[in-house]
Amino acid sequence: MKVIRAKVLGFCMGVRRAVDIAQEAINSAKCSNAQNPITIYTLGPLIHNPQVLKSLAEQGVQILEEQNINKSCFFPSCSLPENSTVIIRAHGVSPEIEKALCEKGLTIIDATCPKVKKNQTTAHDLAEKGYRIFLAGEKDHAEIQGIYGYVKRKTACIIVGNSEEAQMAALQEKEHADKQDHNPVKTALIGQTTISDDEYQAIAQTLKTHFNDLEIIDTMCKATRDRQDALKKLCSKADAIIVAGGKESANTRHLLTIARDCGKPAWFAEKLEDLPTEFMAFKTIGLCAGASTPDSVIDQIEHALLRN
Numbered sequence: 001m002k003v004i005r006a007k008v009l010g011f012c013m014g015v016r017r018a019v020d021i022a023q024e025a026i027n028s029a030k031c032s033n034a035q036n037p038i039t040i041y042t043l044g045p046l047i048h049n050p051q052v053l054k055s056l057a058e059q060g061v062q063i064l065e066e067q068n069i070n071k072s073c074f075f076p077s078c079s080l081p082e083n084s085t086v087i088i089r090a091h092g093v094s095p096e097i098e099k100a101l102c103e104k105g106l107t108i109i110d111a112t113c114p115k116v117k118k119n120q121t122t123a124h125d126l127a128e129k130g131y132r133i134f135l136a137g138e139k140d141h142a143e144i145q146g147i148y149g150y151v152k153r154k155t156a157c158i159i160v161g162n163s164e165e166a167q168m169a170a171l172q173e174k175e176h177a178d179k180q181d182h183n184p185v186k187t188a189l190i191g192q193t194t195i196s197d198d199e200y201q202a203i204a205q206t207l208k209t210h211f212n213d214l215e216i217i218d219t220m221c222k223a224t225r226d227r228q229d230a231l232k233k234l235c236s237k238a239d240a241i242i243v244a245g246g247k248e249s250a251n252t253r254h255l256l257t258i259a260r261d262c263g264k265p266a267w268f269a270e271k272l273e274d275l276p277t278e279f280m281a282f283k284t285i286g287l288c289a290g291a292s293t294p295d296s297v298i299d300q301i302e303h304a305l306l307r308n
Contacts, residue, residue: 094149
């Protein structure tokens with residue numbers, strides 16, 4: 001069996017930065033005064049990869065869920081531990097949540113991906129100008145929820161996950177606008193940084209048929225696009241595809257969809273045990289990985305494939 005790696009795979013800049021920031025915080029905590037130990041939390045999972053999260057947990061990092069930060073009894077002591085540090089995950093967070101953390105007097109370390117932070121700023125600026133904003137992405141994804149927090153209550157903001165949802169939302173928004181005696185407003189589209197390029201363009205074209213002045217903001221992360229393009233090229237060389245990465249990772253799930261859309265048998269492998277027996281029927285396996293997949297996992301899966 002032959003295994004071909006995608007030209008681009010594994011940690012992107014934003015993920016590597018977040019992991020490095022967390023490790024630096026852990027190392028600093030170890031060097032602190034043992035009589036007043038620092039408790040480290042990440043606000044939600046730092047990244048969407050189980051192996052990385054397990055490693056952080058083994059080093060004492062705990063996960064603080066966003067919905068619980070305003071509940072005083074979330075912790076056994078009914079209050080946040082003194083001398084706590086909270087790391088904002090790579091996907092970012094809404095201003096409301098960040099404010100709640102600040103009010104608790106915590107040490108906050110912002111590990112938001114710079115690309116996501118730019119999208120937050122763009123959304124805020126457009127909202128301040130009164131734009132109607134469509135957000136393309138997964139409604140419950142942390143990145144989309146964070147960006148939405150920079151817009152809500154300032155202007156109309158609609159989240160759409162695909163072109164069908166965009167069609168329905170556009171019709172509803174136009175119907176609502178027709179009932180209002182307001183001057184026409186400009187419309188903009190912002191996408192989740194990890195959305196599929198094809199899906200984003202499909203959403204954009206659908207909205208464009210309803211809003212001629214639609215401003216399509218190029219918010220897709222280059223790292224995501226590079227991994228998707230590399231996979232498409234890999235599909236022309238491989239008989240089947242293995243996608244390595246966390247099942248909670250949006251960009252990794254999109255890779256699986258792309259491989260199958262290219263007509264290739266494709267499987268998800270979060271860990272070695274996920275490798276299907278079906279891959280042994282193929283002579284050439286293409287191996288790709290999401291932007292939150294560490295090199296160690298990619299190497300392990302490649303070695304397992306080559307043993308067969």
